Amino acid sequence: xxxxxxxxxxxxxxxxxxxxxxxxxxxxxxxxxxxxxxxxxxxxxxxxxxxxxxxxxxxxxxxxxxxxxxxxxxxxxxxxxxxxxxxxxxxxxxxxxxxxxxxxxxxxxxx
Amino acid sequence: xxxxxxxxxxxxxxxxxxxxxxxxxxxxxxxxxxxxxxxxxxxxxxxxxxxxxxxxxxxxxxxxxxxxxxxxxxxxxxxxxxxxxxxxxxxxxxxxxxxxxxxxxxxxxxxxxxxxxxxxxxxx
Amino acid sequence: xxxxxxxxxxxxxxxxxxxxxxxxxxxxxxxxxxxxxxxxxxxxxxxxxxxxxxxxxxxxxxxxxxxxxxxxxxxxxxxxxxxxxxxxxxxxxxxxxxxxxxxxxxxxxxxxxxxxxxxxxxxxxxxxxxxxxxxxxxxxxxxxxxxxxxxxxxxxxxxxxxxxxxxxxxxxxxx
Numbered sequence: 001x002x003x004x005x006x007x008x009x010x011x012x013x014x015x016x017x018x019x020x021x022x023x024x025x026x027x028x029x030x031x032x033x034x035x036x037x038x039x040x041x042x043x044x045x046x047x048x049x050x051x052x053x054x055x056x057x058x059x060x061x062x063x064x065x066x067x068x069x070x071x072x073x074x075x076x077x078x079x080x081x082x083x084x085x086x087x088x089x090x091x092x093x094x095x096x097x098x099x100x101x102x103x104x105x106x107x108x109x110x111x
Numbered sequence: 112x113x114x115x116x117x118x119x120x121x122x123x124x125x126x127x128x129x130x131x132x133x134x135x136x137x138x139x140x141x142x143x144x145x146x147x148x149x150x151x152x153x154x155x156x157x158x159x160x161x162x163x164x165x166x167x168x169x170x171x172x173x174x175x176x177x178x179x180x181x182x183x184x185x186x187x188x189x190x191x192x193x194x195x196x197x198x199x200x201x202x203x204x205x206x207x208x209x210x211x212x213x214x215x216x217x218x219x220x221x222x223x224x225x226x227x228x229x230x231x232x233x234x235x
Numbered sequence: 236x237x238x239x240x241x242x243x244x245x246x247x248x249x250x251x252x253x254x255x256x257x258x259x260x261x262x263x264x265x266x267x268x269x270x271x272x273x274x275x276x277x278x279x280x281x282x283x284x285x286x287x288x289x290x291x292x293x294x295x296x297x298x299x300x301x302x303x304x305x306x307x308x309x310x311x312x313x314x315x316x317x318x319x320x321x322x323x324x325x326x327x328x329x330x331x332x333x334x335x336x337x338x339x340x341x342x343x344x345x346x347x348x349x350x351x352x353x354x355x356x357x358x359x360x361x362x363x364x365x366x367x368x369x370x371x372x373x374x375x376x377x378x379x380x381x382x383x384x385x386x387x388x389x390x391x392x393x394x395x396x397x398x399x400x401x402x403x404x405x406x407x408x409x410x
Contacts, residue, residue: 013246018287020349021254023345023348025258027341028265031265031337035337035338040312040315041270044273048280055284061293061368062291062369063358065361066368067369067373068382070296070374070377071374071377073293074299075389077188077300078392078393080303081187081303081307081393082185082188082393082395082396083396085184085311085397085400089404092177092318093404121294176318177314177315180310182400184311189393192389194295194299195371196375196379199375202376207379210383215390217391220394221397228401230401
């Protein structure tokens, strides 16, 4: 009895709740990208969006008992690490040259 | 029902987290309650020396730490890929060793590059 | 007493609690003015997502998630913010009506997502429940069997990121 009740969240929690949770987290990330002007916080909000998708992948993997989605999450983590390494290096270079990481200042790239 | 890896198996870890958190919170609250409080402008200054303190307590630090941190993140992810290989070492056999050595060899190229660029050298 | 305790689906309460923490901290990331506070709230969100992974029987991923995200990536974010010495007062702010427009369009995005994902309750599981899927041994067999090529390619990705970060981040010794 105890084993069944505590076995997995996927038994007691329907999959659509996880879908809703990831949708909300993704929206919060998207909202942060639109509201903020600090480039680092925008970057952090992109990480939040990535993690919302990761959570959904893991939920589906658990629901269908398929390990492939969890391996996908590994690769997403590797991509996120690479992205953060290069992205933050670029941002720190920009800060060193312009003394600002406000994206309104960075818009001079388009001229 | 003899399945392994259910969330209940992780109860000890949760308990450990709770104990650690409880210890920290108790210590902080207790020191606030027990310790004497003397407040003055001099006591609350950032530095308690004869020199007048000015500016912010936070100051920007060297970029050298930053490059080390970036490289740490990348090698951290590399090591993450090695755990599943280590657990499946016997089943994968020689094929697994060849796969993993290709992976590590490619990253060693990067390691050689950062050594050649002296990215980890501390003094300029 | 014991039957009452047993009849409560504990995982469901855990789901509520972790979802609450995740959404609250996610909103605080956007709301808080101080960039360091934003990053700290993001770390809390990541911890609650790791809790979700544990509930979903993805134990190894939960550990990896904490090591990579909370342990490495977020530390790097904090490093950069401290290196740039950003404080609350230099935090740039958008105009109020732009903010309202952003929140409104985010709400529309949520509406679209929820509306398009509505049919999920009719879904049936493709395989009977197996709680051992997330264990490290299973994942390793999938990773080194089916996903061997992406695995080798990811090493090239990490190599490229390493070279790129050194190229960009290293000061020129000439000057």
